[in-house]
Amino acid sequence: GDFPVEVDTLVIGSGPGGYVAAIRAAQLGQKVTIVEKDKLGGVCLNVGCIPSKALISVGQRFVSAKESDAMGITASDVKLDFTKAQEFKDGVVSRLTGGVEGLLKGNKVDIVNGEAYFVDENTVRVMDEKSAQTYKFKNAIVATGARPVEIPSFKFSKRVLSSTGALALTELPGKLVVIGGGYIGTELGSSYANLGSEVTIIEGAKDILAGFEKQMTQLVKRGLKKKGVEIVTKASAKGVEETENGVTVTYEVGGEEKKVEADYVLVTVGRRPNTDELGLEQVGVKMDDRGLVEVDKQCRTNVGSIYAIGDIVAGPQLAHKASYEAKIAAEAISGEKSEVDYMAIPAVCFTEPELATVGLSEQQAKDEGYEVTAGRFPYAANGRAIALDSTDGFVKLVARKEDGLLLGAQIVGENASDMISELGLAIEAGMTLEDIAMTIHAHPTLGEITMEAAEVALGKPIHM
Numbered sequence: 001g002d003f004p005v006e007v008d009t010l011v012i013g014s015g016p017g018g019y020v021a022a023i024r025a026a027q028l029g030q031k032v033t034i035v036e037k038d039k040l041g042g043v044c045l046n047v048g049c050i051p052s053k054a055l056i057s058v059g060q061r062f063v064s065a066k067e068s069d070a071m072g073i074t075a076s077d078v079k080l081d082f083t084k085a086q087e088f089k090d091g092v093v094s095r096l097t098g099g100v101e102g103l104l105k106g107n108k109v110d111i112v113n114g115e116a117y118f119v120d121e122n123t124v125r126v127m128d129e130k131s132a133q134t135y136k137f138k139n140a141i142v143a144t145g146a147r148p149v150e151i152p153s154f155k156f157s158k159r160v161l162s163s164t165g166a167l168a169l170t171e172l173p174g175k176l177v178v179i180g181g182g183y184i185g186t187e188l189g190s191s192y193a194n195l196g197s198e199v200t201i202i203e204g205a206k207d208i209l210a211g212f213e214k215q216m217t218q219l220v221k222r223g224l225k226k227k228g229v230e231i232v233t234k235a236s237a238k239g240v241e242e243t244e245n246g247v248t249v250t251y252e253v254g255g256e257e258k259k260v261e262a263d264y265v266l267v268t269v270g271r272r273p274n275t276d277e278l279g280l281e282q283v284g285v286k287m288d289d290r291g292l293v294e295v296d297k298q299c300r301t302n303v304g305s306i307y308a309i310g311d312i313v314a315g316p317q318l319a320h321k322a323s324y325e326a327k328i329a330a331e332a333i334s335g336e337k338s339e340v341d342y343m344a345i346p347a348v349c350f351t352e353p354e355l356a357t358v359g360l361s362e363q364q365a366k367d368e369g370y371e372v373t374a375g376r377f378p379y380a381a382n383g384r385a386i387a388l389d390s391t392d393g394f395v396k397l398v399a400r401k402e403d404g405l406l407l408g409a410q411i412v413g414e415n416a417s418d419m420i421s422e423l424g425l426a427i428e429a430g431m432t433l434e435d436i437a438m439t440i441h442a443h444p445t446l447g448e449i450t451m452e453a454a455e456v457a458l459g460k461p462i463h464m
């Protein structure tokens with residue numbers, strides 16, 4: 001037998017949940033070990049948020065190089081070297097994963113490569129190809145993330161891709177079919193359409209991008225159609241046949257069976273938590289029937305020494321939510337009274353235009369019993385948006401009628417992803433429409449749209 005290594009806090013998984021938890025726990029004086037079976041940075045840095053945004057940037061630059069005639073720019077012979085584009089993406093990823101490694105080391109966190117498995121409520125075994133080592137911990141933070149759901153009729157292969165496969169392609173697909181119009185499928189579909197692929201999105205529900213309001217998603221759909229993306233809704237994907245250099249996908253829509261040929265099919269129909277191969281049941285950690293770990297407001301499971309954060313607990317599967325819970329769990333372990341408060345988790349979809357929400361939509365606010373006042377201001381009435389030649393979109397603010405307390409915000413348009421932060425802060429700080437309307441926003445900026453949306457809600461807009 002091996003000698004167990006003793007640590008204060010053992011973190012399992014090094015995604016935006018795990019690495020942030022490890023750093024914060026170390027900052028608070030804990031002796032921390034982080035275990036990662038694959039690459040530092042988790043899904044987000046290696047095969048999620050970051051590489052997808054790198055490819056999205058490439059696609060947008062490519063399109064704007066070709067399509068800026070309105071500004072007097074005509075470029076001929078604009079070409080894409082897909083291999084170089086992938087190298088750019090890989091460079092972005094390795095710069096950031098290298099950064100995470102540096103930060104962990106800088107905070108004296110021990111990094112262990114291997115797969116962790118719970119033996120009891122204070123013991124984990126870590127195995128790599130050659131050896132096994134036991135760790136005794138006072139507390140463990142589990143942040144093992146999620147993986148793409150694989151449906152039996154679409155087994156992943158060289159041509160049947162998960163999001164990971166779609167990000168790692170070595171050739172640009174001539175034709176790509178995307179099954180599942182959630183934000184991951186839509187972002188990747190949109191990006192490949194920009195790069196030059198012919199794209200079809202097949203969605204089971206009556207619309208793509210469930211969770212965002214219709215007034216927002218219709219702008220994205222219009223943008224996708226302009227790129228030539230075909231969107232088939234209320235359709236069910238039946239199966240796939242691999243041909244020599246492609247696939248034939250069968251789906252059913254309106255009671256009719258249809259076939260579409262493509263070079264590749266991307267299947268993005270959800271992500272399931274990595275909680276099934278960890279020994280969690282064995283130590284008595286409670287999970288629901290979808291494999292999500294049950295936790296309290298400090299991210300502690302029913303087993304007092306074990307915490308869980310990120311994609312393996314309930315709530316939106318988003319990197320910033322994982323990192324937020326990471327700080328709460330690390331602080332709780334260090335004896336602080338921190339608790340989660342999910343009032344203002346932003347959600348962003350990096351399509352064209354971008355979608356971003358935080359807090360409650362108008363309907364959600366009404367459903368929760370609020371008397372609501374709302375204000376909406378269009379990009380088309382903003383000087384900066386016009387100068388950017390990017391006038392599709394709006395900012396909508398939702399507030400409590402009696403006092404104007406901000407309850408939520410929805411943005412669709414250029415840079416919505418950055419603009420939403422101001423409104424998250426406003427909600428966290430308990431600000432009102434008046435506060436936003438009377439905050440001086442620099443001119444000319446897209447931020448002025450937010451200020452004017454508040455003025456609309458207050459009934460006295462200047463520019464509308």
Ligand code: FAD
Nearest residue numbers: 013015017037042043044048049116145310311317318319
């Ligand atoms: P993960 O990042 O999944 O990390 C878990 C880590 O644990 C992995 O590295 C895994 O190898 C390791 N692990 C698992 N089991 C073990 C074990 N037994 N022992 C040791 N290590 C183990 N979110 C956003 O907020 N914005 C975006 O733009 C965005 N874009 C995305 C695009 C794509 C294509 C995908 C797939 C996801 C995207 N996400 C985005 C979601 C985001 O990636 C996740 O919400 C986030 O990574 C969750 O973080 P986590 O720390 O919970 O887990």
